[in-house]
Amino acid sequence: MSTVVATHPYIASLLNGCESGHDQLSWLGERRAAALERANALAVPTTRDEEWRFTDITPLTRVPFQPAVAVPHPGADDVAKFIIPEAGVRLTFVDGMFAPELSANAGLPYGVVVTSLAAGLATHGSVIERHLARHARFEQDVFAALNTARLRDGALVWVAKNQQCPTPVQLLFLSTQKAVAAYPRCLVVAEAGAELTLVEEYASLVDNAYFTDAVTEVAIGDGAQVRHVRLQREARDAFHIATCAVALARDANYASHAITLGARISRHDLSVRQGGEGAEARLDGLTLIGGRQLADTHTLLDHGRPNGRSRQLHKCIVGGAAHAVFSGKIAVAPGAQLTDSAQESRNLLLSNKAHVDTKPQLEIFADDVKCAHGATVGQLEAEHLFYLQSRGLSEQRARNLLTYAFGAEVIDGIPVPSLVEQLEETVLAETQSAE
Amino acid sequence: MTRADAKVLLEVKGLHANVAGVEILKGIDLVVRAGEVHAIMGPNGSGKSTFAKALAGHPAYEVTAGTATFEGRNIFDMAAEERARAGLFLGFQYPLEIPGVSNAAFLRLAYNTVQGARGKDELDPLEFDDYVREKMKLLEMDASFLDRSVNDGFSGGEKKRNEILQMALLEPRLAILDETDSGLDIDALRVVSGGVNRLLTRDNAVVLVTHYQRLLNYIVPDYVHVMEGGRIIKTGGRELAVELEARGYDWLKGKVAA
Numbered sequence: 001m002s003t004v005v006a007t008h009p010y011i012a013s014l015l016n017g018c019e020s021g022h023d024q025l026s027w028l029g030e031r032r033a034a035a036l037e038r039a040n041a042l043a044v045p046t047t048r049d050e051e052w053r054f055t056d057i058t059p060l061t062r063v064p065f066q067p068a069v070a071v072p073h074p075g076a077d078d079v080a081k082f083i084i085p086e087a088g089v090r091l092t093f094v095d096g097m098f099a100p101e102l103s104a105n106a107g108l109p110y111g112v113v114v115t116s117l118a119a120g121l122a123t124h125g126s127v128i129e130r131h132l133a134r135h136a137r138f139e140q141d142v143f144a145a146l147n148t149a150r151l152r153d154g155a156l157v158w159v160a161k162n163q164q165c166p167t168p169v170q171l172l173f174l175s176t177q178k179a180v181a182a183y184p185r186c187l188v189v190a191e192a193g194a195e196l197t198l199v200e201e202y203a204s205l206v207d208n209a210y211f212t213d214a215v216t217e218v219a220i221g222d223g224a225q226v227r228h229v230r231l232q233r234e235a236r237d238a239f240h241i242a243t244c245a246v247a248l249a250r251d252a253n254y255a256s257h258a259i260t261l262g263a264r265i266s267r268h269d270l271s272v273r274q275g276g277e278g279a280e281a282r283l284d285g286l287t288l289i290g291g292r293q294l295a296d297t298h299t300l301l302d303h304g305r306p307n308g309r310s311r312q313l314h315k316c317i318v319g320g321a322a323h324a325v326f327s328g329k330i331a332v333a334p335g336a337q338l339t340d341s342a343q344e345s346r347n348l349l350l351s352n353k354a355h356v357d358t359k360p361q362l363e364i365f366a367d368d369v370k371c372a373h374g375a376t377v378g379q380l381e382a383e384h385l386f387y388l389q390s391r392g393l394s395e396q397r398a399r400n401l402l403t404y405a406f407g408a409e410v411i412d413g414i415p416v417p418s419l420v421e422q423l424e425e426t427v428l429a430e431t432q433s434a435e
Numbered sequence: 436m437t438r439a440d441a442k443v444l445l446e447v448k449g450l451h452a453n454v455a456g457v458e459i460l461k462g463i464d465l466v467v468r469a470g471e472v473h474a475i476m477g478p479n480g481s482g483k484s485t486f487a488k489a490l491a492g493h494p495a496y497e498v499t500a501g502t503a504t505f506e507g508r509n510i511f512d513m514a515a516e517e518r519a520r521a522g523l524f525l526g527f528q529y530p531l532e533i534p535g536v537s538n539a540a541f542l543r544l545a546y547n548t549v550q551g552a553r554g555k556d557e558l559d560p561l562e563f564d565d566y567v568r569e570k571m572k573l574l575e576m577d578a579s580f581l582d583r584s585v586n587d588g589f590s591g592g593e594k595k596r597n598e599i600l601q602m603a604l605l606e607p608r609l610a611i612l613d614e615t616d617s618g619l620d621i622d623a624l625r626v627v628s629g630g631v632n633r634l635l636t637r638d639n640a641v642v643l644v645t646h647y648q649r650l651l652n653y654i655v656p657d658y659v660h661v662m663e664g665g666r667i668i669k670t671g672g673r674e675l676a677v678e679l680e681a682r683g684y685d686w687l688k689g690k691v692a693a
Binding site for chain 2: 386391392393397405406411
């Protein structure tokens with residue numbers, strides 16, 4: 001048993017009561033102990049850290065969040081509005097803890113497992129051991145380290161070799177308590193040739209401040225395909241810091257649709273590592289914020305092998321005095337010849353006080369590659385407005401339509417129709433001015 | 436078809452306009468009557484596209500002198516959308532792409548907005564779908580263009596067909612078609628001009644802005660105007676276009692200067 005006092009007092013407060021050494025499984029105990037050690041050693045990042053230079057999380061450190069405790073769960077009626085009808089399978093977590101009675105499992109075929117990590121350890125221990133805390137690196141990331149040190153349960157989605165999961169899988173993380181910290185954890189494994197559509201959603205039944213520190217790991221085997229919808233609609237006063245690490249094997253295919261709507265301060269770190277030749281990734285992102293929200297998205301596309309392909313479109317619609325950050329790194333390793341990568345960051349400011357920082361970064365160490373990138377920040381273009389006005393639309397109507405369209409371009413790509421419809425309504429509600 | 440007793444749709448007198456503080460139009464006079472087809476020709480930079488956009492109400496074009504009345508109303512008192520609702524249509528040289536808005540939704544919104552402004556019935560999505568498919572046959576357009584985003588990924592010819600489709604839906608009294616022939620291959624040119632011809636009636640009119648005579652083989656003009664240096668320097672019949680094709684614009688420049 002080890003308890004080390006964290007060097008950083010705020011981290012120490014979050015780690016209060018966190019101990020390692022109780023695990024029955026030695027490998028899990030070792031990983032948690034290593035994470036605890038790193039969490040103890042690392043400090044809360046500040047704007048002096050390059051990876052956090054645009055995002056000041058001081059407001060987070062002013063609230064002494066306690067670990068969530070088990071409380072009576074919300075009723076099925078409260079949860080109903082978050083349920084995606086297309087998803088035959090749903091795991092619901094309340095304040096980070098599995099809520100079996102709010103989950104659904106409509107006859108999964110053989111070769112598809114959707115269960116809690118705790119239950120999965122008994123039946124799929126070797127899969128979990130192979131991947132859990134292996135992809136989301138916590139050595140230099142205090143929040144991933146915290147999550148891993150506090151790892152008790154989470155979601156496990158496993159699709160066996162050459163199996164297709166027939167309906168989308170929904171992982172729903174609901175917050176119900178104020179001033180608590182929750183540590184959601186997901187492990188998603190698609191074995192060679194498997195296919196899966198996943199919806200990972202963070203939402204809230206309360207308006208108060210709370211803290212979500214989430215880690216998701218996605219391992220995609222040879223020729224497997226995963227479509228991953230990530231929807232962050234936390235309470236407006238919440239803090240949300242999440243790491244998603246994706247590992248792609250040979251010819252694997254990954255498509256991410258990450259939608260950021262909620263939280264006072266949010267951070268999403270998405271890293272995609274192509275560890276096999278010919279892997280393909282598509283990263284679409286939409287951040288739609290207003291008021292005094294701050295939403296930071298950091299992505300890394302790491303082309304480690306030849307013939308990789310990636311397409312990225314990240315969009316921000318920023319109203320009020322909100323602040324959006326996008327930092328997108330594309331790394332091409334020395335041997336990763338014939339990589340074909342394109343990144344686009346497009347940003348729409350709806351008010352004079354709205355603010356965007358966008359930072360494309362290319363690190364290319366191979367000489368026969370195609371890497372395109374571009375970034376725009378602005379208001380609606382006069383030519384587009386004129387085009388619509390010349391068709392009879394009023395200026396305000398034209399503005400509303402173009403703002404809506406700006407978001408719809410990303411939303412329309414989501415492979416779940418009910419979510420597309422729901423999110424289109426959200427964009428309309430958040431962006432439209434009286435005509 | 437010209438008729439001396441036909442109603443005057445557009446009357447432009449002494450029009451001057453600036454773009455970014457530079458005077459581009461330097462005194463244009465033009466009368467367009469119902470039933471007429473006019474062609475405005477001229478070399479690049481002569482001001483013909485500026486003229487088209489100034490009439491349609493582009494915000495970057497500042498009218499500094501002159502008048503333009505459309506069916507008796509001063510169009511420079513009207514916003515661009517009011518001009519459109521009143522029956523003025525501009526077919527764009529470079530139609531804009533709007534990813535995220537389906538062509539069907541856009542066409543219906545434009546149609547219903549203009550219908551509503553004219554006190555006519557609007558159509559619900561199902562009714563509109565039938566209506567627009569009929570119009571699309573006119574332009575030999577595949578129905579799949581309804582589901583795609585507005586002009587997004589359309590070829591040059593597809594964009595121009597989509598412009599004329601909008602003209603067919605909005606039923607303008609006066610359509611100004613800015614370089615509608617540019618970027619069209621011979622088949623697309625035939626289809627697009629065939630569509631325009633079928634939309635022509637004795638109550639409406641078309642102004643074709645074009646660099647080349649080629650389009651005028653398909654849509655035969657009653658009048659040909661040649662622009663140079665922000666003015667109309669010569670007006671004639673169809674034969675003027677033929678002569679320009681044979682001799683170029685320099686011939687005319689020299690002749691006028693002399």
